[in-house]
Amino acid sequence: MKTLKIAAIPGDGIGKEVVPAAIDVLNTISEIHGGLKFEFTEFPWSCEYYLEHGDMMPKDGLDILQSFDSIFLGAVGNQHLVPDHVSLWGLLIKIRREFEQTINIRPAKVIKGIRSPLLNPKDFDLIVVRENSEGEYSEIGGKIYRGEDEIAIQNAVFSRKGTERAMRYAFELASRRKKHVTSATKSNGIVYSMPFWDSVFKEVSKDYPDISTDHQHIDALSAFFVTQPDKFDVIVASNLFGDILTDLGAAIMGSIGIAPAANINVNGKYPSMFEPVHGSAPDIFGKGIANPMGQIWTAKMMLDHFGEEELGTTLLDVVESVTNDGFLTPDIGGQYTTKEVTDEIINRLKTFK
Template identity: 50%
Template sequence: MKETASIAILPGDGIGPEVMNEAVLLLQEIEDYDRTFSCEMNEFPWNSAYYLEHGRMMPADGLAQLRSFDAILFGAMGDSSVPDEVTVWDFIMPIRKQFQQYINFRPVKKLEGIRSPLAESEDVDFVIIRENAEGEYSNSGGRLYDHTNEAMAIQNTIMTEKGIRRAADFAFQYAKEHGLPVTSATKSNAVIHSMKFWDEVVQKTAEAFPEIALEKIYVDALAAYFVQRPQSFGVVLASNLFGDILSDLGSALVGGLGISPSGNLNPSGDYPSMFEPVHGSAPDIAGQGIANPIAQIWSAALMLDHLGRKDLHDMVVTAIEKTLAEGYRTKDLGGEHSTKEMGEAIRANVRKQLQEVAV
């Protein structure tokens, strides 16, 4: 009997629909060849064009519609016709916060076949666990006296013991399952209230995992260590802002944003989790058929893992590496292959693995 997963598809703006198409075709390929997996995909046209037509990023019951799905596969959002704060705070943030997707999971892995700007990068393989629901990305603050010489702005960072603890607990549990050390990103020497609180809660959580090594590093030094000794990291635990910045740096170390996936996780399973590439909508290359689909496809693989099919996740990542080893490259990786050509090659390598398993 097949497992049937219900998946909401949100292609978004720019290159989002192009790379999403390759991920959807991959899922259909798996469904065709794997007798134990089935998925029902529903696509929603909620993007900047929808906003310009309706005055909102999604219908009033949009979250209620998404709530019924097992997972959400998201492309990218952003267009010059709509202010960024609208697409972020009227679309992305409501999904993350209302569905309690308090973990952002981002692997940083050197794939076979991709050149890194680092001379010694072959064994770079770590994950960044980013607190995803509060911290620096809290909608708290305001502005006063705009357009005067006394104008001022206040942006509040909100950190709760519950929020820090559950992110830290997830990081240490993952580290325990995979035999990895934990590095906590902080800046408590200068940000003496919120980050010192972060340190205290992380340390308290660590006491329940005495077998896991914990290293606390100031985030500015950590950025340098990402370049100098990336092989030394296993699990990097970070606040919302620090995790966001470090994730992009991590992506650059192993080939760029075009290959980097992420998952916004609700670990309890009470709400759907959302999976998306780290890259943005890249409107400057939209419609040209040259966008790299790897990040979107790998995000779909993370979704498969979250749905209980680690075997399929591993097949997809193996297929990505095999495709790269065969010489396939989109423009961002120094090649000339199109989005579709890269997607087709990855699907072909997944198909070969599925056929071998079926024999």
């Protein structure tokens, strides 16, 4: 039997509701499969933890997490308690950076039974590969002067190693999908980093002659996500561009509450981390109506990461059968609770053929 040790961090807000729901689903899969077992260890690291301890996680938190096979995160942030830059850089981004989770991947597709806000979504099925360690989200910069002379400088950092790594990941992914990669750029307005990005993309593409390519400026690409999402397969993007595109991808699916994500460590030194896109949603926390789909789809991505693609596909098929039959939470036009949707998924998993 394969046993996977998973560090569960529900975090803040609805993370405390959807992580237990997804864990119940994964444990059901384990019961059905027989040859796969999950050992979950839960950690209370969150904004509430920060108020009590002065840190988002203990000083040896990363040492603790390093012994696990992966990290299953719910949500980070409650700006009413802790400023966002403190909570994110103290937990989420700290784990991403220290564990060299250099690739972030986020799929978006038409989900049966969920109405896209697009008039004709045309069965789009795309995935964004986001460089996850540098780019516009660097820690280099500073401020000088005060008052009307105050200046803030934020430096974007693009290394050849980091840029090429993200692009090769995208090409490898496309080779298993529809064999097309789109590069998100803005070389007509950003005069150093984006022409560099374009040149690396052109070089890398030569090693993948069977993969067709194009590049789109980020403003036009954002528009095409709305008008022609079906034309895309794999999109590779910088840290900031990828972040923005993937929220747009969630929106055209019908709700940010259904969008999954994975932060991938590609060198095997540290665990990867799996988290939905939705955030902590403090406005609905405690009402029992949070959409568990984002966390459950994230669980599917974790199964895929461990080589259990067949189980992952089964899980998403079951989720789509549930949504197609109208078991929807209020954010996507339904009236079912978190528990009711989760229970329906679990019941169907037990009888899925």
